[in-house]
Amino acid sequence: MKTNRLLAALLLAAGLLQLQAAHAVSAAVAKPLKEASDLVRAGKAKEALAKLNGVTGSGPDDNYMLARIRGAAYQRMGDNGAAAQQLEAAFATGKVPSGEAGQLAETIAGIYAQQHNNAKAMQWVEKAKADGDNSAGVRQIQDYVQGSSGDYGQIARDNAAKVQAAVSGGRRPEEDDLLRLADAYRHTGNKVGDLQVKEQLVTYYPTNKQYAGIYLSDLPGKPGFSSRFSLDLLRLRLASGNLTSADDYLEMAQLLLQAQLPAEAKMVVDKGYAAGVLGTGAQAARQQRLRDLVNKTAADNAATLAKRAADAKAGKTGDDLVAIGAEYASMGKYDEGIELIQQGIAKDSLKRPEDAKLRLGVAMLQSGKGKAAAVKQLRTVQGTDGAVDVARAYIALGAGQ
Structure with missing residues (x-):
């Protein structure tokens, strides 16, 4: 817990005594208060306390200012126990200016937090908030106290409320x-x-x-999450800058080949080479063989794509249309891909209809045309096997490329 800001606030309040604007102190205490204020500001806390030794106030205004100056002096000396006692006494006079009550309560809360007096610290945190102090300092004290006490349930409730409010x-x-x-x-x-x-x-x-x-x-550790979405997670890792090792690039390329998406596999391998992750070291020859296979497969598939699309349109189910549409999208031919996926969904005879909705949303997001529409489509995905989670991940990351 840092006290520099709190101490500075106290010293500023002490300096205001020179103007005697906030409180009409009696003539008997005005002179020693000003002298003590100057000594505190000069870093001479012991001398300030000595100057106020035996000085008593004749009313709440006097008592408030005496307690504030003594509290500042004790805190400057590192005697937090005495500082808290004096500042509480100041608060109890009822003479704290309305604009300073929350800050004073925060100061007292911070002192008790330093002393690990969690109950008192939280009491003053609540007083600070009641007096309109919802600053980052108050939140820091509250979180520190709750964390040190192990009350993570309360921390969760408090911060969940803040997040929800925002x-x-x-x-x-x-x-x-x-x-x-x-x-x-x-x-x-x-x-x-x-x-x-x-x-x-x-x-x-x-x-x-x-x-x-x-x-x-x-995400994969979530109960029920299907391994068939492993490729999507690799796509998202690549898009977010979290695909870094040669093994990651090779695994993604191989999964793409298995999914009959060689054009995308080629893009991944090319990125790995461009990043200097592939093509070097002991595995360079193996990686080159994979690159050759990816390039050949991509060329072969491109040559037969139009015929396969025509065959899919003539099929009874929409699964092949969705798959071919996803392949078109993986080649950057988004308009064609989106149209084919939509046609596949329209046949209403899909093995995994939620996966088809996901593929459509991803293709729309990849196209860069109308992100709002893509997000709307992804939010239609349902299920309990991870499709919804993957759709939400694409939305959260805004990742398509």
Whole structure:
């Protein structure tokens, strides 16, 4: 816990004594108060306390200012116990200016947090908030106290409320609020909530590729998540800058070949070579053989694509149309691909209709034409096997390429 800002606030309040604008102190205490204020500001806390030794006030205004100066002096000396006692006495006079009550309560809360007196710290946090202080400082003290006490359930509730309030108000949630919420969910074993927060971190802070990497690595661990979406996760890792090793590139290229998407496999291998990840080291020859296979397969498939599309249109089910449409999209021929996938869905005889909806949404997102429409399509995906999660990941990352 840092106290520099709090101490500065106290010293500023002490300096205002020179003007005697906030409180009409009695003549008997005005001179020693001013002298003590100057000494505190000069860093001479002991001398300031000595100057006020034996000085008593004749009313609440006097008592308030005496307690504030003594509190500032004690805090400057590092005697937080005495500082808290004096500042509480100042608060109790009822003479705290309305604009300073929340800050004073925050200061007292911070002192008790430093002393690990969690009960008192939270009491003053609540007083600070009641007096309109909802600053980052108050939130920091509250989170520190709750974390040190192990009350992660309360941390989760408090930060979930902050995040929800921001989202409901059309604002981006604070990054720290999301991180504290994710940490609280991890401590309380709320895996579903933890994953949801990671999705929000990716959605609201998309430039942080670390958030995307963690989110995508956690998705396969969700109960019921199907391995058939492994390729989608690799696509999303590539798009978010989280595909970095040669093994990652090789695995993705091989999965794409198995999925009969050699054009996309070629794109992935070419990116691996361009990044200097492939084509070097002991595995360079093996990687070159894969590259040759990918190039040949891509050329062969391109030569037969039109005929295969015609055959798919004549078929009884829409599965082949969806597959051929996805292949067109993987080649960058998005208009043709989207149209074929739509025709496949329209046949209404699909083995996995939710997967088809996902392919359509991904192709629309990849096309770069009308992201809102693509997001709308992806949000139609349903199911419990991971299709919904993958659709949400594409939305969160805005990833298509």
